[in-house]
Amino acid sequence: MDRRTFLEAVAGLLGMPFSQIAHWEHPSPPPGPTDEEDFWAWVRSEFPLHPSLLNLNNGGVSPHPRPVLEALFRLELAANEAPAYVMWRLQDQKEPLRQRLAALCGADPEEIALVRNSTEALEAVIFGLDLRPGDEVVLAESDYPSMIAAWKQREARDGIRLRWVRLPLPTDDEEALLRPYLEALTPKTRVLHLTHLINWTGQIVPVQRLTAEARQRGIFTIVDAAHSFAHVAVDFHAWGCDAAGVSLHKWLCAPFGTGLLYVRRERIAEIWPLFAAPADRQPTDIRKFEHLGTRSIPTEQAIAAAIDFHEQIGQARKTARLTQLRQYWLAQALTLPRIRSLTPQRLAAGLATIAVEGWEPSKLADYLLEKHRILVTAIDWAGLKGIRITPHLYTRLVDLDRLLEALKKLP
Numbered sequence: 001m002d003r004r005t006f007l008e009a010v011a012g013l014l015g016m017p018f019s020q021i022a023h024w025e026h027p028s029p030p031p032g033p034t035d036e037e038d039f040w041a042w043v044r045s046e047f048p049l050h051p052s053l054l055n056l057n058n059g060g061v062s063p064h065p066r067p068v069l070e071a072l073f074r075l076e077l078a079a080n081e082a083p084a085y086v087m088w089r090l091q092d093q094k095e096p097l098r099q100r101l102a103a104l105c106g107a108d109p110e111e112i113a114l115v116r117n118s119t120e121a122l123e124a125v126i127f128g129l130d131l132r133p134g135d136e137v138v139l140a141e142s143d144y145p146s147m148i149a150a151w152k153q154r155e156a157r158d159g160i161r162l163r164w165v166r167l168p169l170p171t172d173d174e175e176a177l178l179r180p181y182l183e184a185l186t187p188k189t190r191v192l193h194l195t196h197l198i199n200w201t202g203q204i205v206p207v208q209r210l211t212a213e214a215r216q217r218g219i220f221t222i223v224d225a226a227h228s229f230a231h232v233a234v235d236f237h238a239w240g241c242d243a244a245g246v247s248l249h250k251w252l253c254a255p256f257g258t259g260l261l262y263v264r265r266e267r268i269a270e271i272w273p274l275f276a277a278p279a280d281r282q283p284t285d286i287r288k289f290e291h292l293g294t295r296s297i298p299t300e301q302a303i304a305a306a307i308d309f310h311e312q313i314g315q316a317r318k319t320a321r322l323t324q325l326r327q328y329w330l331a332q333a334l335t336l337p338r339i340r341s342l343t344p345q346r347l348a349a350g351l352a353t354i355a356v357e358g359w360e361p362s363k364l365a366d367y368l369l370e371k372h373r374i375l376v377t378a379i380d381w382a383g384l385k386g387i388r389i390t391p392h393l394y395t396r397l398v399d400l401d402r403l404l405e406a407l408k409k410l411p
Ligand SMILES: Cc1ncc(COP(=O)(O)O)c(C=O)c1O
Pocket: 059, 060, 116, 117, 118, 119, 120, 144, 146, 195, 197, 198, 199, 224, 226, 227, 246, 247, 259
């Protein structure tokens, strides 16, 4: 099937006129490595864009570029011809995906399980570890709410003790970030829960020194890397953590509802899976975390197209671009009166949060949406209040100028 026939089939399936989806057709290859703005214009042309909304909330979830959408539709079409045969017998090829994902995050394929999101990955570990009443878990007030809820449920159910850390956010001082964690560790600490790239403000926590310290004391380390993977370089072996959770529908731009769980090989046997694995599955086998029942194999398999797209750009170039976009708008926003950054200069990448004096976060986010059609995230958590701006690879500098104009005109 050629591209046009394929798109016509998709249009028919979606009940949309062909002309409406024809703009997904961008067969030209990416320009050479020297034409930087041309290159990003090509990247942009690969994304389906909203006709009027300026989407600066790409942190929660990312759109899929055209090759991912095409792969997804192609796989769905094929699967629906005979799901029990095509989807289960032909499409369900997890091993090549496992290998490619492992190569992207400094892990061994035998340490990677394919799951639906970071929540599933991290909660498998939070609920899967054997802990006794009185055992202590160290975590931060700024960790993600679902993980906090999971730990609180264990506290209520199993009598474990949670020791809370307050991080001095924002900061570029690594020692200041590490100190509160180190001070909270006691001989009773069994688990250290860390968030590598904090969703509220984009603060990066250098986890390596903390995991090294924890390992010396026999403490299990979990890293929430939901926002890190495919945004900044991730290397779980170098990070030295025991487990980590990742969302692939964020910065990798993979289909919605895709994620991965990393567990260091030696520690797999210690963790019970959330959904019991069949008896013939060895406790040391990472695949025990994939026993879920029916799930969308087209969704899972289209991850491969997202990896292709990611590799076409390259991690270093992607991080540099996302950082450049953040620096571009933030430096100018900080010249305006009433605006203060909640994001550090150095320990950050593409995502940043500003506080605007006199504005409640949700009121400001609503105002920007209603008045200027700009979508941002209201942040009001753990004492951090502001709006989070999250551009993506398809965001242009002129789009950020539109944001700056709106900020300048704030009443
Ligand atoms: C730090 C952090 N952890 C976990 C999650 C949960 O991710 P998911 O919705 O993919 O489960 C998010 C989502 O934004 C997050 O920012």
